[in-house]
Amino acid sequence: MARYTGSVCRICRRENLKLFLKGDRCYSEKCAFDRRSYVPGEHGQRRRGKTSDYGVQLREKQKVKRMYGLSEKQFHLCFQTADRQKGITGTNLLVLLERRLDNVVYRLGFANSRTQGRHFVRHNHFKVNGKTVNIPSYLIKVGDEISVGEKSKEVQAINESLDAVVRRGVPQWLELERTQLKGVVKSYPARDDLTMPMMEQLIVELYSK
Numbered sequence: 001m002a003r004y005t006g007s008v009c010r011i012c013r014r015e016n017l018k019l020f021l022k023g024d025r026c027y028s029e030k031c032a033f034d035r036r037s038y039v040p041g042e043h044g045q046r047r048r049g050k051t052s053d054y055g056v057q058l059r060e061k062q063k064v065k066r067m068y069g070l071s072e073k074q075f076h077l078c079f080q081t082a083d084r085q086k087g088i089t090g091t092n093l094l095v096l097l098e099r100r101l102d103n104v105v106y107r108l109g110f111a112n113s114r115t116q117g118r119h120f121v122r123h124n125h126f127k128v129n130g131k132t133v134n135i136p137s138y139l140i141k142v143g144d145e146i147s148v149g150e151k152s153k154e155v156q157a158i159n160e161s162l163d164a165v166v167r168r169g170v171p172q173w174l175e176l177e178r179t180q181l182k183g184v185v186k187s188y189p190a191r192d193d194l195t196m197p198m199m200e201q202l203i204v205e206l207y208s209k
Contacts (some may be wrong), residue, residue: 061203069102124152
C-alpha cells in the first residue's frame with residue numbers, strides 16, 4: 001500500500017494547521033509549523049489567492065485524511081460506511097475515525113502520535129479484550145478493554161508516551177488505568193469531544209458531487 005514518506009511538517013504547513021503528527025516535537029520550539037507557518041515550496045510566502053468552493057472542500061478532506069493518517073482509498077471507504085449508517089453522515093465519519101484502534105491507542109496515551117500508534121498495533125503490542133489485535137483499522141466498541149501485551153510492558157517508547165499524556169489529556173469517552181497499562185471505552189465520542197477544527201459537512205458536500 002502506498003504511504004507518505006516525506007516530511008510530515010510540510011503537511012501541517014500545507015493545511016495551515018498544526019496536526020500534531022510528530023508527537024512531543026509538535027509541543028516544542030522545534031515545531032516547523034510554528035517557525036514557518038506558511039505553505040511549503042518556492043512561492044509559499046506569497047499571498048494566497050481566492051479559493052473556490054471545491055478547493056475549500058478538498059482542503060478540508062485532505063486535512064482530516066492526513067490527520068488520521070489514511071490513504072485516499074481508506075478514507076473514502078470510511079466515508080461510504082458512515083453514509084450507510086443512521087444519523088448525520090459527517091458526525092458518523094468522525095466517530096468511525098476515532099474508533100480506529102490506532103487512534104484509540106494514541107488517545108489513551110500509549111503512543112505519541114497516530115503514526116506511532118499504528119506502528120505499535122502492527123507489531124502486536126496491544127490486546128483488545130485479552131486477544132492480540134494487529135489491525136490498525138480495527139473498530140473498537142463500547143466496553144472494549146485495550147491493554148498492553150505482557151511482553152510489551154517494558155517497551156520504553158510506550159512508557160515514555162504515558163509519562164507525557166498529562167499534557168494532552170485523555171478524552172472523556174475513554175478511561176485510562178495507568179498502573180495496569182490498559183484503557184476502557186466508556187462510550188463512543190460525541191461531536192463535542194473532538195476539539196480539533198474540522199468542518200465535516202464540507203467533506204460530505206465534496207463526496208456528494
